Amino acid sequence: MKLVDSHVHLASDGLYEDAEEIIANAQAAGIVKMMVITLNPEEFQRAKQLKAKYHDLLDIAYGLFPSDLHEMTEADWNAFYAITQDEDVKAIGEIGLDYHWDKEHAQLQKEGFIRQIKQAQELQKPIIVHSREAMQDTIAIIQTHLRGKGLMHCYSGSAESAKVLMKAGMDISFAGPITYKNARALVEVPPVVPLDHILVETDAPYLTPHPHRGKRNEPRYVTYTFEKICELKHCDSEALSEAVLANYKRLFG
Numbered sequence: 046m047k048l049v050d051s052h053v054h055l056a057s058d059g060l061y062e063d064a065e066e067i068i069a070n071a072q073a074a075g076i077v078k079m080m081v082i083t084l085n086p087e088e089f090q091r092a093k094q095l096k097a098k099y100h101d102l103l104d105i106a107y108g109l110f111p112s113d114l115h116e117m118t119e120a121d122w123n124a125f126y127a128i129t130q131d132e133d134v135k136a137i138g139e140i141g142l143d144y145h146w147d148k149e150h151a152q153l154q155k156e157g158f159i160r161q162i163k164q165a166q167e168l169q170k171p172i173i174v175h176s177r178e179a180m181q182d183t184i185a186i187i188q189t190h191l192r193g194k195g196l197m198h199c200y201s202g203s204a205e206s207a208k209v210l211m212k213a214g215m216d217i218s219f220a221g222p223i224t225y226k227n228a229r230a231l232v233e234v235p236p237v238v239p240l241d242h243i244l245v246e247t248d249a250p251y252l253t254p255h256p257h258r259g260k261r262n263e264p265r266y267v268t269y270t271f272e273k274i275c276e277l278k279h280c281d282s283e284a285l286s287e288a289v290l291a292n293y294k295r296l297f298g
């Protein structure tokens with residue numbers, strides 16, 4: 046069975062030091078595609094080096110993270126515009142809104158989110174969206190500004206919001222929290238997401254799925270999230286794995 050991890054911080058401190066071992070573990074678990082999220086030029090260079098060695102296994106996304114935006118200089122934005130044009134960059138992200146860590150700069154976050162969506166549009170690349178405690182504003186911006194495609198990463202909203210987002214061009218990716226015992230509202234979401242709009246991810250090194258919660262997360266643990274979604278959607282694991290891989294390729298092709 047072929048698996049994907051649509052969101053991993055493989056080039057960040059905390060995973061990069063062990064990247065080779067983590068990649069070997071991922072391949073042994075059946076992972077054939079990973080989207081490496083990079084949030085600054087140093088992470089991007091690391092990801093490029095890994096990509097040169099592992100080729101088709103890895104794709105790269107680049108974006109300015111919402112709660113970092115208030116510290117961004119003109120040079121950081123120039124780097125963003127240059128790096129996102131690189132042919133190895135298959136998506137713009139993770140971008141979005143985070144009112145949990147940085148409610149103070151909500152207005153600036155919205156402007157930075159829109160600015161990055163515009164660059165994605167310009168380059169005809171999909172977006173990968175982070176939204177924490179900011180679902181209504183996230184939806185409003187996507188509905189107004191997105192004309193291409195995108196992915197809601199580590200989806201944490203309601204089933205209703207998921208339907209609205211899919212209508213606006215977004216696919217929905219689930220991460221470790223769906224396996225947690227307190228995920229009462231979240232478990233209602235996969236049943237409303239059709240097979241052709243669903244993706245899975247780890248967001249490693251964060252959000253380790255049950256039963257490894259508390260340990261460092263890595264892509265091989267995507268199997269727990271994958272199995273939970275199979276259970277919630279009452280679907281055959283082979284069918285889900287084929288759908289997820291096809292969705293990944295269609296979105297990030």
Ligand SMILES: [Zn+2]
Pocket residue numbers: 052054082139248
């Ligand atoms: Zn992330």
